[in-house]
Amino acid sequence: MECVVLAAGEGKRMRPLTAKRPKVMLPLANRPMMEHLVLAARDAGITDFVFVVGYGEREIRKYFGNGSEWGIHISYAAQRNQHGTADAVRSARDLVTGPFLLMNGDMILKAGDIANLCSQPAPCMGISTTDHPGDYGVILEDGGFVTSLEEKSKKPKSNLINAGAYLFTQEIFDLIDQVHPSPRGELELTDALAGLIAEKKLKAYHMSYWMDVGHPWDMLDANTTLMGSLDAKNAGTVEEGVFLQGSVDIGKGSVIKSGTYIEGPCVIGKNCRIGPHAYIRGATSIGDDCHIGHCSEIKNSIIMNGTKIPHFNYIGDSVIGSGCNFGAGTKLANLRHDHQNVKVCGKDTRRKKFGAVIGDDVSFGINCSINVGSMIGSGAQFAPNSSIEGCTGDKATIR
Amino acid sequence: MCGIVGYVGRRDAAPLIVEGLKKLEYRGYDSFGVATIGKSLEFDKHKGRISENARSAIQLKGKIGIGHTRWATHGIPNDANAHPHMDCSGTIAIVHNGIIENYAELKRQLKARGHTFRSDTDTEVVVHLIEEEYGKRKDLLDAVRTVIPKLEGSYALIVIADKEERMIVARNASPLVIGIGDGEIFAASDMTPILEHTERAMFLEDGDIATISREEVTIFNKGKVVKRQLELIDWSLEDVKKGGFAHYMLKEIYEQPQAFYNTIRAVNLETVSEFVRHPLSVTVVACGSSYHAGLIFKYLLEESCRVPVRIEFASEFKYYPPPIEGLVVGITQSGETADTITALKQAKTHNCRTLAITNILGSSVSRLADATIFMRAGPEISVAATKSFIAQLAVLMQIVNNISGTKCNDMLLHAHQSIEEILLINLTDAVSVCAGAKDLFYVGRGPFYAVALEGALKMKEISYIHAEGYAAGELKHGPFALLSSETPVIALCTPGDTYGVMISNIKEMKARGAPVIAIGSEGDSELPDIVDIFIPIPRTTPFVQVLTSLVTLQLLAYYTAVALGRDVDKPRNLAKSVTVE
Numbered sequence: 002m003e004c005v006v007l008a009a010g011e012g013k014r015m016r017p018l019t020a021k022r023p024k025v026m027l028p029l030a031n032r033p034m035m036e037h038l039v040l041a042a043r044d045a046g047i048t049d050f051v052f053v054v055g056y057g058e059r060e061i062r063k064y065f066g067n068g069s070e071w072g073i074h075i076s077y078a079a080q081r082n083q084h085g086t087a088d089a090v091r092s093a094r095d096l097v098t099g100p101f102l103l104m105n106g107d108m109i110l111k112a113g114d115i116a117n118l119c120s121q122p123a124p125c126m127g128i129s130t131t132d133h134p135g136d137y138g139v140i141l142e143d144g145g146f147v148t149s150l151e152e153k154s155k156k157p158k159s160n161l162i163n164a165g166a167y168l169f170t171q172e173i174f175d176l177i178d179q180v181h182p183s184p185r186g187e188l189e190l191t192d193a194l195a196g197l198i199a200e201k202k203l204k205a206y207h208m209s210y211w212m213d214v215g216h217p218w219d220m221l222d223a224n225t226t227l228m229g230s231l232d233a234k235n236a237g238t239v240e241e242g243v244f245l246q247g248s249v250d251i252g253k254g255s256v257i258k259s260g261t262y263i264e265g266p267c268v269i270g271k272n273c274r275i276g277p278h279a280y281i282r283g284a285t286s287i288g289d290d291c292h293i294g295h296c297s298e299i300k301n302s303i304i305m306n307g308t309k310i311p312h313f314n315y316i317g318d319s320v321i322g323s324g325c326n327f328g329a330g331t332k333l334a335n336l337r338h339d340h341q342n343v344k345v346c347g348k349d350t351r352r353k354k355f356g357a358v359i360g361d362d363v364s365f366g367i368n369c370s371i372n373v374g375s376m377i378g379s380g381a382q383f384a385p386n387s388s389i390e391g392c393t394g395d396k397a398t399i400r
Numbered sequence: 401m402c403g404i405v406g407y408v409g410r411r412d413a414a415p416l417i418v419e420g421l422k423k424l425e426y427r428g429y430d431s432f433g434v435a436t437i438g439k440s441l442e443f444d445k446h447k448g449r450i451s452e453n454a455r456s457a458i459q460l461k462g463k464i465g466i467g468h469t470r471w472a473t474h475g476i477p478n479d480a481n482a483h484p485h486m487d488c489s490g491t492i493a494i495v496h497n498g499i500i501e502n503y504a505e506l507k508r509q510l511k512a513r514g515h516t517f518r519s520d521t522d523t524e525v526v527v528h529l530i531e532e533e534y535g536k537r538k539d540l541l542d543a544v545r546t547v548i549p550k551l552e553g554s555y556a557l558i559v560i561a562d563k564e565e566r567m568i569v570a571r572n573a574s575p576l577v578i579g580i581g582d583g584e585i586f587a588a589s590d591m592t593p594i595l596e597h598t599e600r601a602m603f604l605e606d607g608d609i610a611t612i613s614r615e616e617v618t619i620f621n622k623g624k625v626v627k628r629q630l631e632l633i634d635w636s637l638e639d640v641k642k643g644g645f646a647h648y649m650l651k652e653i654y655e656q657p658q659a660f661y662n663t664i665r666a667v668n669l670e671t672v673s674e675f676v677r678h679p680l681s682v683t684v685v686a687c688g689s690s691y692h693a694g695l696i697f698k699y700l701l702e703e704s705c706r707v708p709v710r711i712e713f714a715s716e717f718k719y720y721p722p723p724i725e726g727l728v729v730g731i732t733q734s735g736e737t738a739d740t741i742t743a744l745k746q747a748k749t750h751n752c753r754t755l756a757i758t759n760i761l762g763s764s765v766s767r768l769a770d771a772t773i774f775m776r777a778g779p780e781i782s783v784a785a786t787k788s789f790i791a792q793l794a795v796l797m798q799i800v801n802n803i804s805g806t807k808c809n810d811m812l813l814h815a816h817q818s819i820e821e822i823l824l825i826n827l828t829d830a831v832s833v834c835a836g837a838k839d840l841f842y843v844g845r846g847p848f849y850a851v852a853l854e855g856a857l858k859m860k861e862i863s864y865i866h867a868e869g870y871a872a873g874e875l876k877h878g879p880f881a882l883l884s885s886e887t888p889v890i891a892l893c894t895p896g897d898t899y900g901v902m903i904s905n906i907k908e909m910k911a912r913g914a915p916v917i918a919i920g921s922e923g924d925s926e927l928p929d930i931v932d933i934f935i936p937i938p939r940t941t942p943f944v945q946v947l948t949s950l951v952t953l954q955l956l957a958y959y960t961a962v963a964l965g966r967d968v969d970k971p972r973n974l975a976k977s978v979t980v981e
Contacts (some may be wrong), residue, residue, distance in 0.1 A: 058599065059632055077582045081596050095410045096583065 009055030085187025409584020420593025428471025475520030735763020855953030
């Protein structure tokens with residue numbers, strides 16, 4: 002079976018983390034989000050992939066190449082200007098030859114579900130349940146067939162949603178050719194399905210597991226879930242006097258210095274310097290080339306490549322981009338004293354504990370204080386002793 | 401300048417090529433055409449803009465194709481002269497950007513060997529040459545490689561042939577970029593048609609010939625396989641069109657050395673009627689910048705050739721026609737300026753011979769005038785004329801040169817080098833003075849008076865600062881009353897008969913407290929001491945100093961407008977071509 006993965010969008014809701022990479026390349030448990038999906042599909046027996054790429058395509062091409070490292074074959078189709086999902090599928094035309102699986106690249110699925118979906122009669126749509134259906138395409142189902150599909154409904158008619166995974170035959174390309182642009186000028190895949198739904202020809206398959214990452218703070222739960230199956234591994238150097246608890250995965254070339262205390266699950270990438278006397282609490286993933294230094298504490302966070310948290314820092318429940326530098330003593334808060342849900346730029350994270358979303362290449366002077374729910378744009382710079390809260394734009398200089 | 405695009409891949413070529421050509425329209429838009437290899441070679445080509453007229457071209461079948469959007473240089477815009485051009489058998493098609501300089505000779509030989517020509521273009525000789533070699537060698541790449549050494553001039557070309565699953569491209573002195581897609585490869589004049597499909601590109605170099613299939617590009621240079629760096633392109637569509645410049649105007653200012661050189665090379669008075677070569681008297685009718693070009697022409701022709709020249713605003717000429725005789729010359733970039741066209745019509749009714757100087761082949765003025773000389777500026781997008789003005793001067797200087805017995809050939813052929821030098825001039829101090837002023841005066845004498853007028857016009861057009869050009873001696877007859885420390889004066893003061901009197905003029909202005917910015921010759925020892933800001937230009941002949949001082953004033957206006965945050969390419973209230981009275 003061939004599989005088309007849609008990975009051309011930026012994922013605007015994930016800004017500022019998408020400054021250097023598309024959403025699907027954001028790391029969860031130190032692998033791009035899309036790699037987890039591709040591995041699940043591979044384990045379901047799929048070997049031939051077409052990645053539809055656009056925004057930040059060079060990151061995807063560089064990382065996955067032709068797929069041989071994963072034992073799969075990948076070809077690419079470019080959708081450089083995003084004109085909607087149907088247009089994205091259309092760009093893979095002629096690169097798939099028979100019935101094919103189509104998946105959004107920004108979700109996490111289990112191999113078993115993918116295998117089962119592939120064995121359904123096409124056309125078939127994977128569906129799932131959620132407690133906030135209004136953010137998705139809401140489905141009504143009758144006798145195993147999809148009977149209604151309503152996008153981002155204010156009054157959802159059910160908690161069943163379109164999971165963004167489909168089994169199609171080549172017929173879908175003809176249906177796409179008949180689609181007219183939507184009011185926002187895009188060609189929507191769901192419009193191409195309207196006829197099939199009306200004629201009760203679109204099968205529905207219930208996915209046993211489905212997770213999507215809508216906002217930066219959703220990455221923390223996804224990270225924790227994916228690290229649930231983490232095995233302890235050490236390809237680096239652990240000095241004497243380091244305490245490791247639970248599953249801790251240490252990458253090649255990384256050094257954990259004496260006095261460091263790590264409570265798993267925790268994954269540490271390649272060539273990192275951790276400690277001496279660092280304290281890391283799960284579930285935390287730390288990318289390649291990072292430095293977590295003396296008396297720095299990290300808890301339940303995602304730290305991307307090349308970020309330095311070197312002296313007397315505290316980071317909790319946060320997502321930190323790549324190439325950031327925290328001045329000595331810079332800390333961030335992750336709990337409101339009124340114990341309300343943390344909001345980021347006015348949006349409810351549905352989390353009691355959340356620190357900050359910090360873009361790439363952000364520099365903090367010494368002793369900055371970052372308040373709960375801060376969102377900091379890529380390339381921002383802060384003078385020593387800055388008190389930071391709310392939203393800070395890309396490349397802002399704060400004195 | 402024309403735009404070309406080629407495609408080999410997994411999708412239908414025609415719609416992709418049509419979309420690509422629309423993006424290349426800024427390089428030329430008087431006609432267009434597409435050819436594809438479907439069951440056989442199919443083509444569709446028309447006079448007009450592709451954005452208005454592409455319905456039939458999109459229908460062409462096949463996954464290999466080429467397209468062209470034209471800016472006419474050889475042969476007026478019509479269906480036959482539109483590219484692609486086909487060989488006698490209709491199985492080979494070519495698109496070409498550039499100029500084949502030895503086409504006349506090649507065409508004569510090919511006709512003698514029995515080839516049938518369907519167009520007046522220089523390009524068509526290439527496809528017939530390829531036809532001969534392809535017949536012998538049965539290999540399209542070999543055929544093109546054999547033909548290329550026979551061509552003189554500039555070219556970026558793409559060739560396709562029936563039953564060949566590839567395109568062959570070649571470049572010399574015209575741009576050509578190859579875009580590497582997924583199971584598809586593009587070739588085009590620039591990245592604009594490619595950007596939507598891929599960010600991976602290779603820029604060909606002069607002498608490169610490449611064969612391009614769906615999956616593979618092989619590049620040859622001097623008979624050897626060469627590699628060209630694969631680059632990742634981050635530019636936006638607008639960035640590419642502006643070629644990395646902040647504004648079209650700056651890009652066009654930087655294209656002036658090429659525009660001047662190309663025009664000097666292209667203007668051949670021997671092919672123009674006798675009445676142009678030996679006029680008894682000349683009347684120039686023009687508007688705006690073209691009027692200033694005419695004024696420079698007046699000074700140069702009268703001094704070098706002793707032919708009396710009068711210069712008239714075309715808009716005045718119509719309502720207050722002076723008694724006219726001799727040759728009437730109309731200068732218009734677009735060839736559509738209503739006033740200039742009316743003035744030439746009127747001249748014809750007075751039984752005068754008319755000559756048009758324009759940038760657009762087949763434009764209204766070229767159909768009206770008895771003779772037309774085309775400048776080779778290429779399309780100009782910025783409203784403020786820069787490279788078309790320099791190209792007008794190239795035509796006019798070449799006319800002066802010819803009438804005076806081609807004494808200046810060498811100087812004109814090298815003038816572009818001095819223009820090139822001046823582009824990098826540092827004007828920071830002068831810009832800060834101008835940007836802070838409400839009024840500016842530009843003064844000069846002789847042809848530099850006309851340069852002063854044009855410099856002031858550029859400043860007015862794009863920076864919205866009140867600027868006036870004066871003949872330096874006239875300043876005392878009125879405007880002196882306006883001079884103060886608030887009114888900077890830009891003075892053109894180069895060596896020659898008027899140098900001494902200019903120096904005294906400048907001293908008088910300084911005495912009234914006006915800050916003076918002077919443009920003078922490098923190495924001048926007197927001028928820098930008496931002025932506030934001295935801008936040196938290379939010490940050359942007056943002809944060339946007219947050009948370099950002019951470019952300096954264009955840059956001064958441009959940087960001042962940028963400093964003031966003006967919309968340089970689209971100044972308020974102005975249109976590129978004024979087609980109403």
